[in-house]
Amino acid sequence: MRLIGLAGWSGAGKTTLMTRLIPELAGxxxxxxxxxxxxxxxDIDRPGKDSYEHRSAGARQVLVASANRWALMTELRGAPEPPLSALLRKLDPVDLVIVEGFKRDAHPKLEVHRAANGKPWLHPDDPFIAAIAADVAPPxxxxxxxxxxxxxxxxGLILAHAQPLESFLAHG
Known part of the structure; x- marks a missing residue:
C-alpha cells in the first residue's frame, strides 16, 4: 500500500479532483x-433509522451491513479524535490510499490550488508537499x-510521489 494526500484550502477543488482521479487510476x-x-x-446516519437509534441509546459502535456494503460507525463519546495513522490502519489493503484533509500531518501530499480562492500557497511552509495541481503556474x-x-x-504525479504506507506508519 502506498499513501498520498490532497491538501488545499476549502474551495480549491480537492473533492472534484478526487472524483476525477479515482476512475483514471482505476483505469x-x-x-x-x-x-x-x-x-x-x-453524520452519515439519520434520525429514525435503527442504526441512529442504537447510537443515540449509547452504543459505542454500530455496524450496518447489507449485500452491497457495510459501514462501521464509532462514537468517540469524549475520547480524542484518532490520529491519521490509527485511521489508516483500519483500511483493507489496496494499491493506493488518497487522504483528503489532514493537511498538517507529515505524509506526502499533492497541493491543490485554485487562484480564484485568493488563498496563499501551502507548499512554501509544508515540506511534505511533493507536487502541485493548480489552475495557475506555481511560484x-x-x-x-x-x-x-x-x-x-x-x-502520474500521484503515482510518482506516493510513498509506502509503512514508512508513514513507522513515524505516525
Whole structure:
C-alpha cells in the first residue's frame, strides 16, 4: 500500500479532483481507497433509522451491513479524535490510499490550488508537499506540477510521489 494526500484550502477543488482521479487510476489498474477528514459535526446516519437509534441509546459502535456494503460507525463519546495513522490502519489493503484533509500531518501530499480562492500557497511552509495541481503556474517552479484539468498528468504525479504506507506508519 502506498499513501498520498490532497491538501488545499476549502474551495480549491480537492473533492472534484478526487472524483476525477479515482476512475483514471482505476483505469490504470490501481486499486484506491480514500480517507476524508470531515468537520466535527458530520453524520452519515439519520434520525429514525435503527442504526441512529442504537447510537443515540449509547452504543459505542454500530455496524450496518447489507449485500452491497457495510459501514462501521464509532462514537468517540469524549475520547480524542484518532490520529491519521490509527485511521489508516483500519483500511483493507489496496494499491493506493488518497487522504483528503489532514493537511498538517507529515505524509506526502499533492497541493491543490485554485487562484480564484485568493488563498496563499501551502507548499512554501509544508515540506511534505511533493507536487502541485493548480489552475495557475506555481511560484518558483521548484516542485513538479500539472494543471487542475490535466487528470492524466496529476495521476502520474500521484503515482510518482506516493510513498509506502509503512514508512508513514513507522513515524505516525
Amino acid at each position: 490504470r489498474g490501481v486499486s484506491v481507497s480514500t480517507l476524508k477528514h470531515a468537520h466535527h459535526a458530520f 518558483a517552479g521548484r516542485l513538479p506540477h500539472a494543471h487542475l484539468d490535466d487528470i492524466a498528468a496529476i495521476a
